[in-house]
Amino acid sequence: MIHLDDQGIRDLQLGAAVLGGGGGGDPYWMTLAAREAARRWGPVPLLAPHTLADDALVIPVAGMGAPTIIQEKLPGWAPLVAVVRRLEQQLGRRADAVMPVIAGGVVCLTAVAAAAAAGLPLVDADGAGRAVSELQMVSLSAYGVRGCPFVVANERGDTTIIEAVDDLALERLARAITYRFGGFSYVAGYPLTGRQLKETAVLYTISFARRLGEQLRAAGTDAAAVLAALTAVTANSTYGACHVLAEGRVTAVERHTDQMPPHGSAVIQNQYGRMVQLHFQNEFLVAEAEGRTMASVPDLITVLDTETLQPVQAEGIAYGQSVLAVAIPIPGIMRTPEVLRFLGPRYFGHDIDYRPVELLAAAAQEG
Amino acid sequence: MALARSVLGIELGETGVRAALVDTFGNIRACAEAAAGPGRADVLPLLEPALRRLWDEGGVGPGHVLYTVLVSDHCLTQLQQRRGLARVAVIRLAAPAGTAIPPLTDWPPDLVAALGGAAFELTGGYELDGTTIGPPPDAGAVSGLAAEIQARGLEAAAITGVFSPVHPDQELHLGTALRERLGAAFPVALSHRLGSVGLLERENSTALNAALTQAGPAVAEGARAALAAAGVGGPVYMAQNDGTIMALDAAARFPLLTARSASGHGLRGAAHLAGVADGLVVLCMHDRMEVGLVHGGYPRESQRPRVLAGVRVNMSEPDLMEIPCRPEPGAPLPPEVLERVELALDRVRGRPDPMPVVAAGPRAGGLPERLRRSTRIRRPAAAAFSVPVGAALAPVGGRADLAYSLGRWTREGARADAVRKAVDQAVAAGAAPETTQVVGLDEVPLSYLWGNTLRISVRVVGQPAVPGRIHRTAT
Numbered sequence: 001m002i003h004l005d006d007q008g009i010r011d012l013q014l015g016a017a018v019l020g021g022g023g024g025g026d027p028y029w030m031t032l033a034a035r036e037a038a039r040r041w042g043p044v045p046l047l048a049p050h051t052l053a054d055d056a057l058v059i060p061v062a063g064m065g066a067p068t069i070i071q072e073k074l075p076g077w078a079p080l081v082a083v084v085r086r087l088e089q090q091l092g093r094r095a096d097a098v099m100p101v102i103a104g105g106v107v108c109l110t111a112v113a114a115a116a117a118a119g120l121p122l123v124d125a126d127g128a129g130r131a132v133s134e135l136q137m138v139s140l141s142a143y144g145v146r147g148c149p150f151v152v153a154n155e156r157g158d159t160t161i162i163e164a165v166d167d168l169a170l171e172r173l174a175r176a177i178t179y180r181f182g183g184f185s186y187v188a189g190y191p192l193t194g195r196q197l198k199e200t201a202v203l204y205t206i207s208f209a210r211r212l213g214e215q216l217r218a219a220g221t222d223a224a225a226v227l228a229a230l231t232a233v234t235a236n237s238t239y240g241a242c243h244v245l246a247e248g249r250v251t252a253v254e255r256h257t258d259q260m261p262p263h264g265s266a267v268i269q270n271q272y273g274r275m276v277q278l279h280f281q282n283e284f285l286v287a288e289a290e291g292r293t294m295a296s297v298p299d300l301i302t303v304l305d306t307e308t309l310q311p312v313q314a315e316g317i318a319y320g321q322s323v324l325a326v327a328i329p330i331p332g333i334m335r336t337p338e339v340l341r342f343l344g345p346r347y348f349g350h351d352i353d354y355r356p357v358e359l360l361a362a363a364a365q366e367g
Numbered sequence: 368m369a370l371a372r373s374v375l376g377i378e379l380g381e382t383g384v385r386a387a388l389v390d391t392f393g394n395i396r397a398c399a400e401a402a403a404g405p406g407r408a409d410v411l412p413l414l415e416p417a418l419r420r421l422w423d424e425g426g427v428g429p430g431h432v433l434y435t436v437l438v439s440d441h442c443l444t445q446l447q448q449r450r451g452l453a454r455v456a457v458i459r460l461a462a463p464a465g466t467a468i469p470p471l472t473d474w475p476p477d478l479v480a481a482l483g484g485a486a487f488e489l490t491g492g493y494e495l496d497g498t499t500i501g502p503p504p505d506a507g508a509v510s511g512l513a514a515e516i517q518a519r520g521l522e523a524a525a526i527t528g529v530f531s532p533v534h535p536d537q538e539l540h541l542g543t544a545l546r547e548r549l550g551a552a553f554p555v556a557l558s559h560r561l562g563s564v565g566l567l568e569r570e571n572s573t574a575l576n577a578a579l580t581q582a583g584p585a586v587a588e589g590a591r592a593a594l595a596a597a598g599v600g601g602p603v604y605m606a607q608n609d610g611t612i613m614a615l616d617a618a619a620r621f622p623l624l625t626a627r628s629a630s631g632h633g634l635r636g637a638a639h640l641a642g643v644a645d646g647l648v649v650l651c652m653h654d655r656m657e658v659g660l661v662h663g664g665y666p667r668e669s670q671r672p673r674v675l676a677g678v679r680v681n682m683s684e685p686d687l688m689e690i691p692c693r694p695e696p697g698a699p700l701p702p703e704v705l706e707r708v709e710l711a712l713d714r715v716r717g718r719p720d721p722m723p724v725v726a727a728g729p730r731a732g733g734l735p736e737r738l739r740r741s742t743r744i745r746r747p748a749a750a751a752f753s754v755p756v757g758a759a760l761a762p763v764g765g766r767a768d769l770a771y772s773l774g775r776w777t778r779e780g781a782r783a784d785a786v787r788k789a790v791d792q793a794v795a796a797g798a799a800p801e802t803t804q805v806v807g808l809d810e811v812p813l814s815y816l817w818g819n820t821l822r823i824s825v826r827v828v829g830q831p832a833v834p835g836r837i838h839r840t841a842t
Contacts, residue, residue, distance in 0.1 A: 033468050036467055037467065066820070068770070073461070073465070073492070076466040157463065179819065321714060
């Protein structure tokens, strides 16, 4: 069995940022917490989903709220443990494992810290295989696992249980409570059995993120080695080989900060003058060139700074940056009509149908 | 001919002393330097010969100096070399928050050792809206803390509370209570004076500032004595990292705010020497190139945390792209460095419109007259003196970077409060109150909180409160 030790958690930090696809927040602080947890309580066992008993209880955890708040009110142990224990109490049984609600960004490391602090293993799976902006945008919800009962907790020791009529209502209530709880909260919900997990979760995403981080770190700051590592790791995974969207410089950025969440677009131009436009809203959602769609949600669009080879957040993408943009095919369980209903391009206001990135790439090659 | 009284800018750097005399209209009266020999640790003895050359060159004397501004990297060097640092009680008011990331996390182990590795996590801190997270320590807890500080031989305290930039009173109370028990002279650094929102980085800044408890005042005293020995009277200011200045007495208490000040003042000085208010500047130093932007005469600030002596800090500093390289004096820069300079210029410019590019610093001669994609590079006379010139021109600065919960504040009330705090800081740093003006005010709603919460940052500048000062607009 894989254990996430200090180096493993650092690799996961980088991989989770790549799976953030421009969103999901900067995992730096939560990674420090996860590393501290592994130092105190030992490396975190990473359970392969197929080893879970069908009747095992798994509790997904996450953090939600404003990243600025958690950078000031740094995480404490109490709410990380409290969300798990309170949901166990509500369900009347002990959990067998924890899993991140989503594998992209801060949430991934939040789950590692919570698993260590609660003394539970982490399941190698999540509800999206990437970052998403709202609680109901997960495979679990799409395939019938209910978000509630849902626990929200903060550092002061406040906890609440939400019983909402559906997962959209849950999202609205949880966010309102998070505001009242100080702007950032720890949450646990979508409790599920081992069997439900195997049927509805995106599997092997945590070990994928860790391996991605490990190989990217090994590739250093050599752009060709980084692309080779990205290609090799994605090709040998449940995702699929990544496709290069653009390698060049950011020549225009447009942001609409008056809208929440902030959205906008960035143009990347390569050395031959070819332009690719990325549209974002928290995460990068759609890539297009010459009026043709190159990739779209739920496939993962991720951007690396070619100077530092670190993932670029959509809110931080800036004019003049040298970048490499790639699309990583999302696992098939995230490409069904059930998921596309809330995570397809139309949901975000783009008037196009979702087409898998590998088909778009093949069509583009045929001209 | 009688000369107008002028401002003396002095750069005390690792390679020697550079001095510039700038009159209150911004004209350069004289520049001179005294270079350090190899392996010289203390450049202060070079001040006197540098000034002698300055007087000779400009046909001026100490009597022409209205006030002096010093740029010193001594404290930065002490931190980088882990020398002369105080043993610090790093105290956090946050529990039950923050326990998953203890103080001094992600620090280089040798720097932790140099500071004594003493961290104290106390209950306290505030939510953004003013609700307390944990109860602040009672008298018994404070006495216990004071006893432990004494028992462990700690020489200074650094206190950081959650959301103290908005709610500083717990930090103030604990600071006062510790001084009541440890003596009024016991050095205490409070985080709300040293950094902005972002607890870990602000706490790091505060701990580093406390570690400079001896080094900071030593720089101030050494400089004061050296200036007096050279016959230079008048008030003395220290250059701040953000491109403004602060009175020497204040700087002795906030040495971290002046530890890395050369770049900001070099940017300002280069733009002034080239006669541009808006432009890109390439500072060509001995071991690196720094590319930054000057807007309206002020260096543009970085929004990201930066690393100092191996530690992440969030004090106000110019937005710089650094390119490490060790150019030979007088030799042209290699093509790969020029390529990176060009990329950095594009990054820093942030938009496609052309802007003037100025080269300055001791290795400015290594840049060609033109880069491939950019416009001509301006290389002003006295380019090597951009740092002391920039310091001599700089206004006194104060700032506030705060978050406001709009449930408790009106937008206008929040803005007025932030401006008042920044003005208070500028005056405490030595600005004449009637000359203070707001030069930057940014309001950003916090994401995912429906615009109920506002982050406001304000920059205020003023002219030094110096008798005989001549008013001029800030350059």
